[in-house]
Amino acid sequence: MFALFVVGMVLGFAAFFAGEWCLLVWLFSRIGGWSRLAQRYAATQQPSGTIYSRQTAELGLMRYRSCLTVGMSPEGLYLKVWPMFRLGHPPLLIPWADVSQPKEVSKFFHQHAEVALGSPPTAVLRLPVQLLDPLRQAQR
8 A cells, every 4th residue: 555655656746747847848938939939930840051959048038058959051040959848949940031140249258149030030049159150151
């Protein structure tokens, strides 16, 4: 009887944790602006081009630390998060016409590449400054 109780507690905790995780990840997509971008720019497949994996970025109020794939292709800017964060975060492919010219900005003594996404602009994306030149080249 005690073993059944323990198994029930473990399964209950696992279900609770999974539910909380799903809710938080879904909320993050709303807070940062990913869900608004996904309404217009959801990607069905990964485009060809240069891929930078395990990138850290800020989208709106959310920070995606080392879990973002950034792609730069002739079709546009591609963004995808790791599968464990995917709920509410479908991959995005934003055409270059809807990506502002990248600029270098300083925030809390750190340099970032910053672009506005969407037409009209819906969210601001801050990427590592090392991606500034590749962004500029891909937009040409």
